[in-house]
Amino acid sequence: MRKVVPKRYWLECADLLIEYEILHKPAVTRRIHLAANPDGSLGVIAPRRMSKRTIHRTLQQRASHVARFLAGAMARQRELPVHRYISGENHLFLGENYPLEVVEQSGKRGSIQLVHGHIRIMATDTGSDVISAKLVKWYRQQALQHFGLRLELISQFAQWTGGEVPAMRLRKMKRTWGSCSAKGVITLNPHLVKAPAKCIDYVIAHELCHLEELNHGKAFYALQEQLFPGWREAKMHLKDRAHVYLHE
């Protein structure tokens, strides 16, 4: 498949030139969303029907805000650790840091376990690629297990499910923690397993509310308040730490 490279545009802000690309998304209906690309350029996520001219004018009108957003995002990206996947290096799980314990073990099938406050990885090959892949797989397994149990529990408090636990699947997403399809399937981001348990419960509760109320209207928030009263703090925490949890 041919990779489509989005066209780049330029925005002027004082003596600064900001390079940006436009991504039209059908799911985005009203506002423009900003995102920082790893190369320091700006991603502009816009509603499908919004013209390039409107997008450019909107960005240009708020150029100083855009510049501040990009500077902040780049500073956060620079703070992120470069993972080397070696013993002693901390990795997040359910909101806690756990040091890795990488053990070379010849001739046996590898394993990965949470023991004595460590994530212990046994492997015949301890190269960073191998360990990183094992860790990603482990996160996914843990996410399936943990999210599944919590969904089962929290859905019992959501009367509108009629006692049925909705179907759940995992999908890595760049800026979404969860979603709920028209058919009632809840999709959760496996990266969420690095966040505190409370935040995971919040995302699950949020998606469960969408089974009853599709849009973020008054009725939705009333439902969410009832199902998960601590949603504001959890939401804020996730917003604050998203770059850390989404980081591989």
Ligand SMILES: [Zn+2]
């Ligand atoms: Zn929602």
